[in-house]
Amino acid sequence: MKPSDGNNNPNRSVNDAPLVSLRQVGKNYATPAGRFTALQNIDLDIQAGEFVALVGKSGSGKSTLLNLMSGIDRPSQGEVRVGGAELHQMSETGLARWRGLHVGVVFQFFQLLPTLTVVENVMLPMDFCHVRAPRQRRERALELLKLVGIVEQAEKLPATLSGGQQQRAAIARALANEPPLIIADEPTGNLDTGTAEAVLDLFRNLVGRGTTLVIATHERNLAGIDRTVELVDGKIANSARIPTAQLTQEVLA
Amino acid sequence: MTSSWSKVWRDFRQERTRTFFVGLTIGLGIAAFFAVMASYAILTRELNHGWLETNPASATLRTRPLDDNLLAAISGSPGVQDAEARRTLAGRIKSGPVEWRNLTLFVVKDFARLRVSTLKPQEGAWPPATGEILLERDAVQVAKARLGDWVTIKTASGGEQKLRFSGTVKDVGQAQARMETSVYGYITLATLEQLGEELFFDQVKLVVSGNKLDEGHIRDVTANLRQLIEAKGNQVLRVEIPEPGKHPHADLMGLFLLVMASFGLFALLLSGILVVNLMTALMAAQIRQIGVMKALGGTRWQIARIYLGQALLLGITAVLGALPVGLWGSRVLCRYFAVFLNFDITSFAVPLWVYVLVTVVGLLVPLLAAGFPVWRGCGVPVRIALDDYGVGRTSFGTSPFDRVLAGLGGLTRPVLLAIRNSFRHRTRTILTTTTLMLAGLCFMAALNVRASLINTFDHLFDAMRYDLTVQLGGMYDFEKVQSAIRKTPGVLQVEGWLATEGSLIEGQQPGADDAHPAHHLPPQTGPGGGHGGSALEAKRFKVIGLPVGTKLFQPLLLNGRRLQPGDTNALVVNTRMAAYWPLLKVGDEVQLQIGPVATSWQVVGIIRDPLAGPTAYIPLSFFEQAGHVGMTNSLRLVLSESNANGLNLLKANLDRNLEEVAVRSLNSVSKLDSRVSFDQHMLMIYIFLLVMAGILAGVGSLGLATTMSLNVSERRREMGVLRAMGATPAVVWLIVIAEGLVMAMASWLVAVLLSWPISQLLGSFLLRLMFKIGLDFRFDPVGPVLWLVLAIGLGAVASFLPAWQASRRSVREAVEYE
Structure with missing residues (x-):
């Protein structure tokens, strides 16, 4: 399959090499019931600044594909390159360091560490990657919490926050090290409609600032998406660009 | 504080209940370890300090009666810094009308100018006036005398004389009088005259100049002195050189503390198992x-540091909590040892190195224990970690063992559930059961070793088929002695033996090592009688001539044969002698110096007789051929009753009857007294074993409590499901308690099986160490029964809190738990 790509965002440069590039990627799992193929023959390019939605049914391979792009998992076959880094060749420690600096991950169930306050959760990636001086990390975390609109919750423990607030905190945490790529797995799957819309607004803002965003979702018609990649049984069934006309004025502003 | 450290601290606090249990367990181990190490440091310092303060003699030379000129010559000899004349006599003392006690009487020339092996006045008079006696402070209880009382003293040559007990002294070099059931008394030469004894000194206590800790130097000095003394017409009968600078009991104490420290460390390492369980969970x-x-970018090492930080915090908390407890424990232990070894502790200050060592060990144990589970846990690939469902992630059901468990029937469903639940986390179950099993093992081993030691000593004492040993003040006609005994009601049988000392002639001492007297050995209670051990210093040992066909002494024959009628130059040695001359074997020809005569002997047998000092048994006929026909100096009596009251009365009657025929008895030791004294020595070992078992039981039950708490918390959702299906809180409670009991019972079963061989090994090791003999093993059936009750009790108690918490949780809360 020819690599699918897209370019509807005016903030990204069309001629640049793709930020994410997957070639003939496959992923198999050994299960008690036998070998299970989660992905096969995936070729996919994502340009810097693009907002891509991976869609498909449960078990179609969306999360697996996100895991491979973020270095959370390794391919069984093929090559995964992100920002020039060859993830399929990196060690576990190397991958962890790379991930901390180059990818922000947002989970469906937020996955804030329950014993850390919200601001400490946001500081954690900076601690791990030694980004900024220790004294500046809190300032940066508070800035990000302000950006996502929950700075007043900074000193609270995650359990005391609503689902939407927790997801905003998780997004702030994903942005802590200013990664060029944000990966989000069903980020609105556990939120009510209003809160989900607010989270998507946040994402659109981020894309507007030049961040590349890849989300896995069940919803096909999300506003502000550059491209939709549909997965069926571990294969890319369709890669559709969204016409520029459909982009909201807010995103283009 | 970085967010990583915030997590360390908050997770630590969040897990506070379990952390408390595990911390308590580690703390218990650290406290035990600290108590023993601190005691070791304090006791070693204080014992040797107190010992050196007395300016202990570098050597003691036993001679014929000394005069002032010879003493002056010795004092002025090269290499001698100081020398003092002394005398030691055996005798008896009583404070009431009946009960005599054995007495060791020390005669001091000038109490006010004591310089060598000094005494420390405690209460009452110092120095004692003529007609007064001072008693060693611990011996006062043995003598049953009060300060100011008049006590009756009888020595070998003198009659009964009354002396006033006017004061107490501390004599650091003497073993605890209560343990020896013997009295130490101190008198002047003038008082000795009152007792009717000849006035002379027969020993020189000397301190060498130059290097006092150099044993070779001391030997050189004493060799020169021997020449000097013999050149002046006297004779050196014996030279005693204790290990320089070291209290006679230091090695014994060190050995006990070493064993105790090992157990403390063992308890600490066991508590590490709980850390493994906690950190794995x-x-x-x-x-x-x-x-x-x-x-988010955390590397394996960065994340591992967070969890290792928790283990470190656990260690710090445990160390902080354990230090005061351990400090208190060390004081209890030190006081106990100080009484046992008869010395004072002037300072309980614990040296810095003990704090450092215990802190390092206390921090390292949880860190090392946590190391593997943490490193393994942090090595889980990120995708698998993110996919984990936490609760309910279990592989139960896939192994053959699971299928065996699944095939179990005939029990109620909750009980079956409890049994299967016990084996869901097999590593955890094995570790917890192992801890509890080791506690049980130690507990049963303690009882078995005690039973086996008692059994062995029963056999050893049974070999002495007499009730009373009487040492006479000299050699007497046995006929005359028998006439006195016939007049004494309660005596069923008597044998007259002859006891003296002998030595192997130079070149005939295979493997001899007599550099240090066997101070650590218990009192000599065997047929040789008296207080043994000291004869060893000059390669001398006791030689006992006994009737060849005697039925009163039937020790176990280890090798060769017993003495037989017709034997003339046959010699049977006891285990002590064989231990000190390890190359001596049956069939060897040896040259013995007995009195002035050197004779040739053949070793025909080795007997198990560890309670006496090194002793050679020969036919009584040897002495008869030497001209002592029908003579005796040592009696063995079989009595019709051997209780304490009857014995005292019989001893009094016997003394009187012997005196009527002009036979002087020097001292008498009943088998009963010897046994009591012996059991006193062993009591410390029994208590020690039980205390260690108690500590391990504590560690084991806390471990079980931790495991049950982990199991319950991981199965909250399952409990919710059970409740949703109609299980009452009582049923949930029952399931958890039963699970704890299954583990307790499993530990009990393994402990019972292992306790047999382990007890045998431990008991044999102890006996070989102390007496160089084998163990007559006996399995104490009380142990398994008692430990079963304890294990069930501990299992129930340890599971109670988790069970109670599980049963009180609401269904909604439990089902929602992730």
């Missing part, structure tokens, strides 16, 4: 968080 519960942290 924690890592399992936090696997998703680990995945998230990895997704």
